[in-house]
Amino acid sequence: MSLDTTHSERFDVDEIRRGLQTDGIIACKGAFSRDWVQQLREDVDAAFQEARSRPGGAVGRGPNRWYVEIHPEDVRGFVDLVEHPWVRTVCETMLGPDYQIVEVGFDTPFPGAKVQPWHRDFPSPPETKNERRLTSLAFNMTTVDTTDEMGPFEIAPGTQWEAGDDFDHEQFPPESEYSRYEALAQRKYPQMGDISARSALTIHRGTPNRSQLPRPVLVLGVDAPGAGNDAHHDLAVTHGFWEQLPESVRSHLSCPIVDELQPIVQKHDIEGLVMG
Incomplete structure (x- = not known):
């Protein structure tokens, strides 16, 4: 069995809630076996080659950095993961019993990828601004031992609660704030088998890839x-x-059920990241 059943015990929901409400990111170490992650890497690499072979298959997230959205069945371990x-x-704990899976994809910084500008992935919704309630989460799973x-991914803990009304597109804070984020910043070094959960509103950035290796990271997006956020994605499954x-x-998937999957054309480039 690929799932590490040592993690099937009850988890501390107070600790989960506290971590996401304070730092904005939490992690589960060794959630999956290295063999399972190696299979994931094979699927990600195949999906990237297919995406790059057609127009709109991959979207730039900065120099030498790409994002690809895929369908659940493009990943053999999808059920294991969710x-x-x-x-x-x-x-x-964070989104309620009726949460919905809205995104499966992966980010890959290749050798030569540059530092990204500090950003959040989308504007803060009213529920977060006014009620301090998170309505979405992003799970990340590395396919390599990060060095x-x-x-590595860099995050400024606690910044998920910043309103961001003065951010460019409500996503990109002004450079005058960079020194504050750098003072808060934590770099993350996940290893194969680790998985994290974060609010995508927490200010973060990718740092320069000075190695000779790509660093693919699977992304699972989940909504309350x-x-x-499902309106920004094209998740589908075959009958x-x-x-x-x-x-x-099934109860957490409300995507279309189709006879044949269509390749996903990425909907949006993020100008600030590309220009960064």
């Missing part, structure tokens, strides 16, 4: 009911795949 007890517990030379899914997964 059924992992830590993933389910985090989603239920400092690979350009009504959060609306055959849907029929094989357990009901515990």
Whole structure:
């Protein structure tokens, strides 16, 4: 079994809530076996080659840095991932029992990727600004053992609550704030098998990849009911795949069920990241 069943015990929901409400990021170390992650890497590499072979298949997130959105069945371990007890517990704790999976994709900084500008992934919604309530989460899973030379993810803990009304596009804070974020910044060095959950509103950036290796990271996006991020993604499953899914997964997927999957054309470039 690829799932590490040592993590099937009950998790501390107070600790989960506290971590996401304070730092804005939490992690589960060793959630999956290295063999499972190696299979994930094979699927990600295949998806990247396919995406780069057609117009709009991959979107730039800065120099030598690409994002690709994929369908659930492009990842052989999709059910393992979304059924992992830590993933389910985090989603239920922060987003409620009716959370919805809205995104599967991956970010890859290649050798030569530059530092990104500080940013959040989308504007802060009213529920977060006014009620201090998170309505979405991003789970990240590395496919490599991250080192400092690979350009690790850097995050400014606690910044998920900043309103961002004065940010460019409500996503990119002014450079006058950079020194404050740098004082807060933490670099993350996940290893194969680790998984993290964060608010994508927490200010973050990718750092320069000075190595000779790419650093692909799987992204799983999850919404609370009504959060609306599904409008920005094109998740779909085939009838055959849907029929094989357990009901515990189906109940969290409201995407179209189709006869044949269509390659996803990425919807949006992020100008600030590209220019950065």
